[in-house]
Each structure stands twice: as structure tokens, then as C-alpha cells.
Amino acid sequence: MVGHNVRNGDADIDDPSDADIVIRAMGLSKWFGHVRALTDASFTVRSGEVLVVLGDNGAGKSTLIKLLSGLYDLDAGSLEVHGVRVRFRRPADAAAAGIATVYQDLALVETRDVAANLFLGREFTWGPFVDRARGMREADRALKLLGVKIPSVKVPISYLSGGQRQAVAVARATVHGASIVIMDEPTAALGVSESQRVLDLITDLRASGRTVIVISHNLQQVWDVADRFMVMRLGRVAGIRNRSTTSVDELVRLIVYGSPTEPSGDAT
């Protein structure tokens, strides 16, 4: 039923129908002066999947997601979201297309409570006043929907654990209606059990019908939640694989060598 389509040299990609594609990236490139941070990246993201972006430091992962988030403008290439050609010049453009990004630093305001953080800059109002009660109700609802357990939406962010903060940042991304959530290294600063909770959150996002793009350099950790992997190396897409048809070994070879097979030749 599913045909095979070869791209990026060795990419193993099933051919999804257009209706299933939420993002289509064609030849994305970005350079900073002489540094080519991203070169000719082409890939698709499918509705309701968890796509894990893998790669070593400097591989171009953050640059790629900043292009998808409207933080950077493209130097070359084009983007379609839900079949519509888009050009993101600022984060609000990506938000309007239904893309929300949770950055590594989370950008939460430590001294303000959970509810305030969820609706920062987009407060509910009642006449000329900020409707705090409504903000709290909506915040409570959003967190419950995501299965996030936080003692109260009135707790300041500074009281929360790293995992809880990550959850609040994800809730903030989803509360404004994003259908595509991008997370940059969401477990990088977390312990084992908190990381597990964030992985559960990713699964819950998918179960709610959202599409999730997760950047990670911990393959073992994200293996279970991934539907597909995209490996970046030296600013290029080295390969795209379905979890069901790849292996940790193959992905590691793609990350390290940029090829599914070890290069021949022995130095010794």
C-alpha cells in the first residue's frame, strides 16, 4: 500500500498522502556569514506523528527549528504548512500557522505563577481589567487536559521542579491552539524520572492529535516515543527513518558517519 520514495540519497521514506503532511520543507538553507548552518534540508512532517531530530552538536538542529519557528528567515528553500506556502519572518507568523516551540531555556517568568505564565501577554480581560479568575480556570483546564500534575496554578514557577516547568512550557504552547509542537532538547536538564514524565507528555500530545517534533541527542531515551527519526549531520539531512524499520546501530552510524554503513578502510 505504501510506496517507497528515495530522497536525500539514502532516505527511507514511505510516501504519505498529501493530506497527511503538515509540514513540507524543500531545500531549506541558512548561513551565518561563511558558516553554512543548514544546507538544502528537505523533509516532511506528518500529522499526528512524533518526529525526532537527531544529530551531534553543531549538526544544524537548532537552526532548523528556528527556521520552523520564525526566529530566523530562510536564505533559500521553501516551506508549506498544511498545504499552504508560508514565509515566516517572525515567531508570530509561525504561531499563526499553528506551530508552537518550547525552547531549551523555556522562557518562563520565575516570579509569576503558573496561570500568569500560560497567558502572559494574552491575558483574559473583563472590561479594562485582567480577568485573573478566568485565567486560572483556563490554566487549570489546560494542565488537566495534558495530564500535568501541579499542586496549583497559583504556584510561582520558581517553586516547580525542572520537569514541571517543562510541562508548563508545553501547556503554554498548546493552550493557544497549536497543532504542531516543537521541543528543543526537552529532557537535557532533567533527571531520570522527570525525563520519563516529559516523554509521557510527548505521548499525550500525540494522543491528543498533535504533531510533535523533538530535538534530542539522546537516542536511547527518545526511542520509545518516536515514530520517525531525522538525522542531521554537518548542516544536512543525513537520513530519515521509520522507527519500525531502523535500529539504534543504524541511526548511530548516520549520526557519526552520515551514512547507514560504516566507511570502509581501516586506519590501523
Ligand SMILES: Nc1ncnc2c1ncn2[C@@H]1O[C@H](COP(=O)(O)OP(=O)(O)O)[C@@H](O)[C@H]1O
Ligand atoms: N547565530 C549563529 N551565528 C553563527 N553561526 C551559527 C549561529 N547559529 C548556529 N551557528 C553555527 O551553525 C552550525 C549549526 O548550529 P546549530 O544549529 O546550533 O546546531 P545544533 O543545534 O545541532 O547543535 C554550527 O556550526 C554553529 O556554530
Ligand SMILES: [Mg+2]
Ligand atoms: Mg542546538
